[in-house]
Amino acid sequence: MTTINPILLEVFKNRFAAIAEEMGVSLTRTAFSPNIKERRDLSCAVFDASGEMIAQAAHIPVHLGSMPLSVQAAIAACDMAAGDMVLLNDPYRGGTHLPDVTLVAPVFAGGGRPAFYVANRAHHADVGGMTAGSMPLSTSLFQEGLVIPPVKLVKRGAVDAEIMRLLLANVRTPHEREGDFAAQVMANATGVRRLCELIAKYGLDTVSGYAGALLDYAEAIARARIARIPDGRYEFADVLDGDGLGGGEVAIRLAMTVRGEEAELDFTASDDQMKGSLNAVRAITLSAVLYCFRSLITRDVPTNAGIMRPLSVLTRPGSVLDAHFPAAVAGGNVETSQRVVDVVLGALAQALPDEVPAASQGTMNNVTIGGLDPRTDTPFAYYETLGGGMGAWRGGDGESAVHAHMTNTLNTPIEALEYSYPFRARAYGVRTGTGGAGLRRGGDGMVRELELLAESEVTVLSERRERGAYGLMGGKPGEPGRNTARIDGETTELPGKFSRRFPAGTILRIETPGGGGFGQR
Known part of the structure; x- marks a missing residue:
């Protein structure tokens, strides 16, 4: 043919x-x-x-x-x-x-x-x-x-x-x-x-x-879109809160060079792989880059391997974005991928300030709960990611309480949740006022409270608990997230990453981050 x-x-x-x-x-x-x-x-x-x-x-x-x-x-x-x-x-x-x-x-x-x-x-x-x-x-x-x-x-x-x-x-x-x-x-x-x-x-x-x-x-469409990005070198960096095992912030650094209809994204200055599970394999880094550049294309183009042809992605083996086997990677897929998107969009915003939004919540707020269901006397295992605030942009405010960027899942409806697991949903709503201020306001995070009806093992991997999602063009950062547990009426602050066993009756509360604001009022 x-x-x-x-x-x-x-x-x-x-x-x-x-x-x-x-x-x-x-x-x-x-x-x-x-x-x-x-x-x-x-x-x-x-x-x-x-x-x-x-x-x-x-x-x-x-x-x-x-x-x-x-x-x-x-x-x-x-x-x-x-x-x-x-x-x-x-x-x-x-x-x-x-x-x-x-x-x-x-x-x-x-x-x-x-x-x-x-x-x-x-x-x-x-x-x-x-x-x-x-x-x-x-x-x-x-x-x-x-x-x-x-x-x-x-x-x-x-x-x-x-x-x-x-x-x-x-x-x-x-x-x-x-x-x-x-x-x-x-x-x-x-x-x-x-x-x-x-x-x-x-x-x-x-x-x-x-x-x-x-x-x-x-x-061809990807090349035409890249050609409309001003040629130049654009640098941006952001950090992960840490691996939850005592390590400090972990930096992801990008130097992006645009020449004509091609772009090189150099992540080699990013920090070394960490002890904990927020390491990403190279495939995750490629996924985030593909997502960001596909998002720049407003035409109805097929999302396929052709979009990556004009892009060169450089990673350093042994770094947080190209981890060596057998590094732990459970959280790299869900959390580090979100930060790579924040960094790529931060670099692109320097070249395309009218088109790129401020940072969204920057986390998937992963919650896993397991134990023995007293209704059936059988083990159960629950997993969910939670939405938050999207970043604002020149054209409008950020959306509130939605999944953003590298996740595109729905929530678990309350009816399905309580039918399938020994939980009771106590609260589920928008975390009002947590989006970053600005000419355009960042989207608000959300709140989800679950009462555990059985003794349960709970693991949470979440980010943006130490600092909020960045704003752009003078916009303020979004409010960081917060995790707590209430046991016998007493509330305990929990870190962004933890794994603990809680007694029946515990109320687990996850408050997700807001998105960054855009522009000054």
């Missing part, structure tokens, strides 16, 4: 994206856990024969930007036949953190090698490790849960029962995990079926040709 029809290009852009979206619907509707079924902590995408992402559903940026590396790791490790599916979660093979489990399936079209791949990634509420929920204050990857290298979970259409037994023997909630794994398998089966239908209708040469054309199309 040599001629690209622009109408067909648009058709294929939407057909590929629709396949990923349908995969997501299948996974959401068949999953067992509230984290996937209700919060939609999952992502689905379509890949070409080399593992380059062609299209994605409108799911989670931190998943999608790193998923190509997992797909490529699966391709390199396993010789896949029709009906096979490869499972992995290893952060050092394209993963993010251990609870994010990726399943990859090949799509054959008559040849000896796969013509395409489909993949989904879902956050499992528990994959073992030293604390319930598998998001501990860890010092090693091995403390965080079961590490799964690329392995065939499905062989010729049948789930490998031995591998499944091994997986389920290492988690606290095996029934829920088995249901979520089955949902991932069915989501991939949906994607394979739809791609085969597309190939049957148009032919492999045409479908492959337009897949490649979509990558080129996205690259």
Whole structure:
């Protein structure tokens, strides 16, 4: 195929994206856990024969930007036949953190090698490790849960029962995990079926040709957008509060150079990897960069690997943004990714002050709770991220109490929460007045109070507890977040990162940060 029809290009852009979206619907509707079924902590995408992402559903940026590396790791490790599916979660093979489990399936079209791949990634509420929920204050990857290298979970259409037994023997909630794994398998089966239908209708040469054309199309639009950024060198730095294990602030530093239609992002001056779990693997850094530059493009461009072609990302092995195995990484995916976005947008704001917002809350406010449910006498594991304030920009105030940037999940509805877990929701609302002041005000954070109805192990990984999200152009920073526990009427201040066991009756209160303000009044 040599001629690209622009109408067909648009058709294929939407057909590929629709396949990923349908995969997501299948996974959401068949999953067992509230984290996937209700919060939609999952992502689905379509890949070409080399593992380059062609299209994605409108799911989670931190998943999608790193998923190509997992797909490529699966391709390199396993010789896949029709009906096979490869499972992995290893952060050092394209993963993010251990609870994010990726399943990859090949799509054959008559040849000896796969013509395409489909993949989904879902956050499992528990994959073992030293604390319930598998998001501990860890010092090693091995403390965080079961590490799964690329392995065939499905062989010729049948789930490998031995591998499944091994997986389920290492988690606290095996029934829920088995249901979520089955949902991932069915989501991939949906994607394979739809791609085969597309190939049957148009032919492999045409479908492959337009897949490649979509990558080129996205690259061209990205280059045109970068070309409108003034050439120059832009530097910015921000810090993480610390790793929760006694270490101080950790700096993320960026020197961004824009030349014509290309940009180089140099993070090599960032601090060394830390003892605790806020280290990020390189895949996380790439995800954050992709998200930021995709966000600059206002046109309806496909989000695929073409957008990264004009971008060069430099990281230093052994640093907080390119950690060495077996560094702990549970929090790098959720917290450090948010700070990378803050830093990239801070640099871009120097070049594009009218287009880039102030910092959003800068954290996902991760809460994991586990224990024994007295209603069923079985273990439970709960995981949730909480929204906060978005940063203001020249065109308007920041949104309040929403998930921002690298997370795109929903909340767990109160009805589902109280049905599934031994909790009672005591408060849930906007944390009024916490957005940064300015000509445009930052969005407000939120408050969530949970009463624990059983003795529970609670782990929280949260950021922006020491200093608020930065403002721009004279705007004030947002209010920092706050964590407390009330036991027998007495309130105790809690750090941004902690893991503790609380008695039944404890009221856990999470107050999330506000976004930064923009401009002076």
